[in-house]
Structures are given as structure tokens and as C-alpha cells.
Amino acid sequence: MAKDLTPPQLVVLGLIARHGPMTPYDLKAKVEASVGRYWPIPHAQLYRDPPRLAELGLLREEAEEHGRRRRVFHLTGAGHKALRDWLADPTTLEPETRNPALLKLTFADLGAPGQVAELAATQAAQHRRWRDTYQDLRTRLDPQAPDTAARTRLLTLGIAHEQSYVAFWEALAADPKGTGEARSEPGG
Structure with missing residues (x-):
């Protein structure tokens, strides 16, 4: 499963694994404070990927019923496994340089x-x-x-x-x- 995930999706799993449940807005802030310098991710993608990961069973979505109706995403056991499988594979994609x-x-x-x-x-x-x-x-x-x-x-x-x-x-x-x-x- 991990081989089928995109780098931004793996970033989402990693950030939620490290920092706990997050909204897409929280993910945006964490990306900017961590990987954003060397792996920028468009904000729109950070709103699209968590629901996709939830459809795959890697995240669980919890929607607030009142107030701002935020969507909070939690890592599932399958998400932990996908992240561990990705980390266990020592190979990577070829680096990209856009300078x-x-x-x-x-x-x-x-x-x-x-x-x-x-x-x-x-x-x-x-x-x-x-x-x-x-x-x-x-x-x-x-x-x-x-x-x-x-x-x-x-x-x-x-x-x-x-x-x-x-x-x-x-x-x-x-x-x-x-x-x-x-x-x-x-x-x-």
C-alpha cells in the first residue's frame, strides 16, 4: 500500500503520526514549519489528501457537528502500518531539483x-x-x-x-x- 501513496500523502500520515489528530489547516501549518522548505505541498492538496486517505482506511475522519464543523483526521492502524512499511524501505524516488x-x-x-x-x-x-x-x-x-x-x-x-x-x-x-x-x- 505504501508504494501506491504519493509523497504528500506520506507527509500527511507522518505529521499525524508525530503530532496527533489534525485538521487540514493544522497540516498546512505543520508542513510550513517542517518539510515545506524542501518539499512544498500546495495547500489545496492538504485539504484533498486526508479524505482520500480516509477512503483508503489509513485515516479516520471525525467531523464536528456544530461550530466551525472542522474535519479532524486520526491515524488508523492501517495508516501506521503504511507509514512503517514506507519507512522500512530504504529506496527512494530520484530527487527533483527545480531551482x-x-x-x-x-x-x-x-x-x-x-x-x-x-x-x-x-x-x-x-x-x-x-x-x-x-x-x-x-x-x-x-x-x-x-x-x-x-x-x-x-x-x-x-x-x-x-x-x-x-x-x-x-x-x-x-x-x-x-x-x-x-x-x-x-x-x-
């Missing part, structure tokens, strides 16, 4: 001189901000929270990822006709 800066860099030779250096400087600054944000988030993690180890791993990877982008874009800004490979100092 507008890389798209622009692909065609940079068609633009005006100097644009590569401007793009590179702007990107280096953006990736420094993201790196610094991840470092700050890592220092503020609550050591008692149940997901601290997972969040620490992800933030550590994010910091290393952003630092590699910083190094690339800084090298390209310094030498726009070069490859973006950081030059090592003689003897270094």
Missing part, C-alpha cells in the same frame, strides 16, 4: 556581460541567509522534543547544502567566466 537560479545560469551566456556576477552575488547572499537561518534554528531546538534528532539531522544537512551553494556562488561572483569551483590556495 530558478540554475535555470537562469543555464542560459546566462545569452545575456549581457556582468549578469552572471550579479546573479552569483545575489544567490550567494540568499544562500548565506538560508544557511544562517538553519544554524539559528538548530541552536534553538528543544532537546526534550520528540523530533529533535530528526530535525537536527535535517538542519545539519541543510546547513551543509547551503554552505556548498554559498561557496559555488561566491566563487562564480569572483570569477564570472570561471566554473564556480572554489580555488584552493597554493599548498592548501
Whole structure:
């Protein structure tokens, strides 16, 4: 069953397993605070997927009869099993990269001189901000929270990822006709 689920559906199962019953609105907030940086999910999908997962028996829906009539979704035993089966499989889909800066860099030779250096400087600054944000988030993690180890791993990877982008874009800004490979100092 887990192989038939989409990554956003698995995110829904994982978030409900970690945080307990949720409404689609709650899921939206949790996605933004967790996986949204590297796996954005359209809000509309977070309203469509829980009822589909309930139809599959992976979630149980509880609708309020009065007030806002919120739909609260609970993980079922089958949902736990599907999540565990997915986690037990060490294989993953191929990663996807949709980076507008890389798209622009692909065609940079068609633009005006100097644009590569401007793009590179702007990107280096953006990736420094993201790196610094991840470092700050890592220092503020609550050591008692149940997901601290997972969040620490992800933030550590994010910091290393952003630092590699910083190094690339800084090298390209310094030498726009070069490859973006950081030059090592003689003897270094």
C-alpha cells in the first residue's frame, strides 16, 4: 500500500503520526514549519489528501457537528502500518531539483556581460541567509522534543547544502567566466 501513496500523502500520515489528530489547516501549518522548505505541498492538496486517505482506511475522519464543523483526521492502524512499511524501505524516488537560479545560469551566456556576477552575488547572499537561518534554528531546538534528532539531522544537512551553494556562488561572483569551483590556495 505504501508504494501506491504519493509523497504528500506520506507527509500527511507522518505529521499525524508525530503530532496527533489534525485538521487540514493544522497540516498546512505543520508542513510550513517542517518539510515545506524542501518539499512544498500546495495547500489545496492538504485539504484533498486526508479524505482520500480516509477512503483508503489509513485515516479516520471525525467531523464536528456544530461550530466551525472542522474535519479532524486520526491515524488508523492501517495508516501506521503504511507509514512503517514506507519507512522500512530504504529506496527512494530520484530527487527533483527545480531551482530558478540554475535555470537562469543555464542560459546566462545569452545575456549581457556582468549578469552572471550579479546573479552569483545575489544567490550567494540568499544562500548565506538560508544557511544562517538553519544554524539559528538548530541552536534553538528543544532537546526534550520528540523530533529533535530528526530535525537536527535535517538542519545539519541543510546547513551543509547551503554552505556548498554559498561557496559555488561566491566563487562564480569572483570569477564570472570561471566554473564556480572554489580555488584552493597554493599548498592548501
